[in-house]
Amino acid sequence: MVTLDGKPVSADDLLPLALTNVGHFTSMRVDADGNIRGLALHMERLVRDSKIVWGTSLDTGRVREYVRHGLEGQTRPCVVRVTIYDPKVEMGHPADADEPHIMVSVRGAGALPPEPLRAMSVTYERDLPxxxxxxxxxxxxxxxxxxxxxxxxxxxxxxxxxxxxxGTWNVGFVDQDGNVVWPLAPVLPGVTVALLQQHAEHRVATVTLDQAKGMAAAFATNTSIGVRPLSAIDDTELPIEDPVLSQLQETYLSIPGETV
Known part of the structure; x- marks a missing residue:
């Protein structure tokens, strides 16, 4: 079920989002116990992005209420997505959209951690990263x-x-000295990254593609996958059995969730 402000969404409600593609969101993994790791950080993201995208504040109490409603009867674990957009947004006058609404959708979640990932380098920079x-x-x-x-x-x-x-994840590395390295670059401030940085030693530094391929290990992170090893970057194979990677996975899973 997909809801908009707690009510079933209609095709007319969704059409402006489909045609203009203006809005922002956060996705949160809901564990079997119904809790969410980093819930407060997800709410902070929605508030921060609402100010940037819409120039408005956001009532996180309402967000949490609609999330609870959206999760009723859902099988867990699952991933709940909160999308903030204004159904009256128009391509010709996007500045007129100033009353964002709260859409909640739910999908299934896979096991943690998922299988290692092979990644291909692509030259690309996201808008407003x-x-x-x-x-x-x-x-x-x-x-x-x-x-x-x-x-x-x-x-x-x-x-x-x-x-x-x-693509939809942050990347981290383990250097040859066993240090966790996050790229210094314009990136999305990931909630999973923030949680790991609170619980594990790390540093932030620029990483070239050649340096990335020379790391002891590499991994992807987001709320759905936790810490997922990268088994290759382009044609360079990377180890997926690394003690630092295992420690990061254990650390993430040990972080207690928050009640919606």
């Missing part, structure tokens, strides 16, 4: 390109030659 917005054409086109070439997803490399992030 600090916002988790619904403008996914470029990212999905890069993903499709990678999949048609036999890979699972795309790893973005900027025009400056620096690695940034993945």
């Amino acid at each position: 600090e916002v988790k917005h619904v403008g996914l054409f470029g990212a999905l086109h890069a993903r499709r390109t990678a999949q048609l070439a036999g890979y699972g997803d795309a790893l973005f490399v900027g025009r400056d030659g620096l690695v940034s992030e993945g």
